[in-house]
Amino acid sequence: MTTATLTATPSHNDGFIRRSERWLDERGKGAWIAAMVLGFIVFWPVGLALLAYMIWSKRMFSGNCSARRNARVAFKTSGNMAFDAYKADTLQRLQEEQDSFEAFLQRLREAKDKAEFDQFMDDRAKKSAKEDIDGETVDA
Secondary structure (H helix, E strand, C coil): CCHHHHHHCCCCCCCHHHHHHHHHHHHCHHHHHHHHHHHHHHCHHHHHHHHHHHHHCCCCCCCCCHHHHHHHHHCCCCCCHHHHHHHHHHHHHHHHHHHHHHHHHHHHHHHHHHHHHHHHHHHHHHHHHHHHHHCCCCCC
16 A cells, blocks of 8 residues: 555544544635634634644645645555556646646746846836937936
């Protein structure tokens, strides 16, 4: 049994906090927010601790808490070696495609930033040249 399989399946040895965390993750961000509000109502340090944990673990800003759980389940073996090999190859291919797409987006952002900066510098140079022609130099 692999580590990924162990983390994907609930265990009776898991502590109350891990089981609660998994339960809240399965229900999404709304459940975390409800738990935090209830924590503030019952005893404010509990609500504050939940808020700090949600920010620290990035649950507050992610779209869906259950995405982490689904990622762990994705690596669970099915028992069929051919299917598991196909799934591993497909996941690897998708990861490579995602990485190349993110690299493309990064290059696109950099090109846009460069174009905006070049436009700014051209505008600044034109303004400076126009001021020199008018005879009004401005100290920077």
